[in-house]
Amino acid sequence: MESVLKLISEQRCFDGRQLRFSHRSQVLDCDMVFSLYLPPQAVSTPVPLVTWLSGLTCTDENFVTKAGAQRYAAALGLAILAPDTSPRGEGVPDDEAAAYDLGLGAGFYVNASEAPWAAHYQMYDYVVAELPTLLRNSDLPLDFSRQAIFGHSMGGHGALIIGLRNPQTYAAIGAFAPIVAPGQCPWGTKALTAYLGEDSAAWRQWDARELILACNHQAAVPIRIDQGLADQFLDAQLKPQLLLDAAPEAYPLHYFAHEGYDHSYFFIASFVGEQLAFLNTHL
Numbered sequence: 175m176e177s178v179l180k181l182i183s184e185q186r187c188f189d190g191r192q193l194r195f196s197h198r199s200q201v202l203d204c205d206m207v208f209s210l211y212l213p214p215q216a217v218s219t220p221v222p223l224v225t226w227l228s229g230l231t232c233t234d235e236n237f238v239t240k241a242g243a244q245r246y247a248a249a250l251g252l253a254i255l256a257p258d259t260s261p262r263g264e265g266v267p268d269d270e271a272a273a274y275d276l277g278l279g280a281g282f283y284v285n286a287s288e289a290p291w292a293a294h295y296q297m298y299d300y301v302v303a304e305l306p307t308l309l310r311n312s313d314l315p316l317d318f319s320r321q322a323i324f325g326h327s328m329g330g331h332g333a334l335i336i337g338l339r340n341p342q343t344y345a346a347i348g349a350f351a352p353i354v355a356p357g358q359c360p361w362g363t364k365a366l367t368a369y370l371g372e373d374s375a376a377w378r379q380w381d382a383r384e385l386i387l388a389c390n391h392q393a394a395v396p397i398r399i400d401q402g403l404a405d406q407f408l409d410a411q412l413k414p415q416l417l418l419d420a421a422p423e424a425y426p427l428h429y430f431a432h433e434g435y436d437h438s439y440f441f442i443a444s445f446v447g448e449q450l451a452f453l454n455t456h457l
């Protein structure tokens with residue numbers, strides 16, 4: 175049977191393979207592209223899968239080209255899946271003012287319920303269900319019984335909500351400078367209002383702070399957060415203290431604050447090895 179995943183590029187990297195695929199997405203109703211790093215170990219055995227979610231304005235390529243994660247993934251024997259951050263293409267709506275924080279490049283990893291977004295902006299279902307199913311149905315050497323998820327900023331929010339809502343799938347969560355309470359920051363309230371409507375009760379299932387307040391701590395998924403203290407978005411958008419205050423003392427939430435680091439991929443590249451090592455201890 176012909177694969178629904180079309181390989182569009184392949185590069186050798188740290189003795190593994192950096193791959194890029196295109197495919198039709200049914201849930202997003204558009205064509206999509208994603209990246210997948212396979213470490214050298216994948217030649218002989220299925221490897222654990224770590225999903226990376228990028229932030230506002232990104233495609234699948236920002237992480238692949240800027241984070242320097244492949245060196246660590248190769249050493250640890252981890253595959254890294256990097257999806258895009260929103261649906262794209264003809265007919266997919268964007269913000270009327272083409273703002274960077276809504277619409278294209280800003281899917282927020284939620285399932286939109288409001289027009290005109292709902293027809294395409296179903297990024298939660300895409301990341302949690304459709305993309306893993308496509309990978310399972312391919313012949314790629316991935317071990318789906320060992321998965322973790324991490325991300326940056328909007329993607330850190332995505333990793334937190336997806337990991338917290340699916341403890342049976344993801345063994346650990348990592349986040350760089352995440353939006354921890356989208357219902358309490360300008361980026362989040364703008365996006366959730368557009369995608370989910372004015373009623374903030376509908377936002378709770380998409381808000382990491384609300385999820386950690388409500389979660390069953392017997393099934394707590396370990397979390398590592400890295401946050402730069404020179405991050406330009408720290409006080410207005412990210413507000414990590416809201417999550418730290420909401421989590422019970424016993425929750426396995428490990429928070430690392432880093433003096434002098436900003437919001438950029440230079441920060442991510444500086445600590446991606448530590449994040450992957452943390453995720454790997456739970457796989």
Ligand SMILES: N[C@@H](CCC(=O)N[C@@H](CSC=O)C(=O)NCC(=O)O)C(=O)O
Binds near residue numbers: 228327328329437438
């Ligand atoms: N253009 C905006 C800021 C956009 C930005 O900083 N995007 C970050 C993620 S922010 C949260 O989700 C990012 O990862 N950018 C891509 C990159 O390669 O750096 C502005 O100017 O304020």
